[in-house]
């Protein structure tokens with residue numbers, strides 16, 4: 176038995192911020208941002224919380240599947256920008272959507288959030304613990320972004336991707352395999368210092384700008400290039416896949432250079448890599464489901480396509496899922 180994605184949708188805020196916007200108040204340039212990251216623009220949500228990014232995508236996802244909201248029995252939200260510490264964002268989403276038969280929770284695994292949550296949802300469906308999981312990958316990165324720091328301001332954006340996970344009608348389709356990793360050694364290079372029990376919020380933490388992202392870009396970059404490339408190559412080898420067998424690499428969108436290095440290691444040409452970092456920047460837990468949703472909407476995915484999902488992010492967390500595309504239709 177396998178579990179599969181039976182519907183998918185995404186939501187992006189309307190406000191488009193191009194690279195030139197930053198040139199007016201930061202020592203940066205369109206040229207630097209494009210060549211070092213691959214980003215041209217990103218979307219910033221003017222107001223609302225992460226759940227407000229999820230709700231429109233979830234409404235569309237459920238509508239596309241043609242089921243009643245009452246059939247959703249579990250909600251999982253992967254995010255590092257929850258509406259609140261508690262209740263979890265899954266509860267907020269459940270309430271806003273009126274999913275009266277669901278239970279749920281949040282997963283905090285940063286950029287690997289969607290990959291970890293997909294593996295979790297899939298095992299729930301396989302075990303019978305849930306039948307129809309509403310799986311959301313969403314982040315309002317602008318809520319933790321220091322807009323005055325050029326090392327981070329230009330990198331991130333807001334967005335959400337939502338899918339439904341159910342039993343596949345074909346055991347050879349859906350989530351075929353996964354390889355997942357965590358190593359807390361990486362915490363020193365990418366974290367938010369304050370606001371948790373380690374360093375509760377105070378005037379001092381606000382004055383010290385400790386509620387924003389802290390990222391040592393170079394160290395994250397070095398580890399990401401190795402981690403994402405290794406895990407993608409490993410899942411191919413484990414499943415006897417040659418590069419020709421892969422329809423698409425679906426990488427987390429943090430930096431085009433990390434994406435290219437991963438594709439290169441897999442022996443896959445860039446024409447077989449989902450890339451939208453140019454339009455949306457890094458939306459953390461949302462990058463992979465937004466890619467899948469866009470490629471699906473564009474009619475570029477067909478039944479049986481082998482998709483290698485790959486992520487690397489704070490923790491460090493990293494992993495890969497082999498997804499054989501099948502919307503059950």
Ligand code: UT7
Pocket residue numbers: 202203204207208211212286325326327329391392393395396399428429430433457459487488489
């Ligand atoms: O999704 C979560 C995981 N995160 C990642 O995977 C991100 C991984 N890291 C990266 O993508 C890259 O390290 C960055 C895009 C963050 C930075 O690129 P880089 O090529 O590693 O640059 P760098 O950090 O080595 O900085 C090179 C120079 C520095 O100036 P000096 O010290 O050489 O004078 C930076 O201050 O570039 C400077 N710099 C900028 N210059 C213009 C950093 N940000 C900017 C900027 N505009 N926005």
